[in-house]
Amino acid sequence: DVDLLPSLELRPYYVQLPTEKPIHIARVWDRYNSNPSYFGGVVSFSKEMFERVNGFPNTFWGWGGEDDELFKRTVKAKLTSIAPTEGSLTDMEDMNLDKKLAFLRTNKILKCMNKHEVLAEHDATWRSNGLHDLKYTEVARKALDPAGKCIKVTVDVMLNGHWTDDRCGIDDTQL
Secondary structure (H helix, E strand, O other): OOOEEEOHHHHHHHOOOOOOOOEEHHHHOOOOOOOOOOOOOOEEOOHHHHHHOOOOOOOOOOEOOHHHHHHHHHHHOOOOOEOOOOOOEEEOOOOOHHHHHHHHHHOHHHEOOOHHHHHHOHHHHOOOOOHHHOOEEEEEEEEOOOOOOOEEEEEEEOOOOOHHHHHOOOOHHHO
């Protein structure tokens, strides 16, 4: 998530790519750490691991559900994760769970309103719906450091022909 900043004490977990298991850095975040299947916020994968789980699905539009699907994909790919036991994250939204849910109730357009239906498709679609069939156009590429180790890539993500396309609030005329 782009709204969570790991503390310096978590630096060993985010400056190196994992070699054997994904690292669930946000496991220490107090918003969801009581949920044993929470697998979101900040997760580090190697390129090979991310390809193995087929990345994130392309069918979640709005907040909610994509982290649950990523967890299911990780389990299906027989990957287990590790997590730090100490550290903290700064939530740029500055909302606890109750505030976040109240915000989404009053701003329904921001919420993924069909997450349960999309999650139900998991077994049939996780291998084909994700990184391997993502449709996008690269718009810009910029090195953020002199060595070129950190690169900002701006993309235009396109609709994917799934039944959820008409629920995303974007139509073909806006592309």
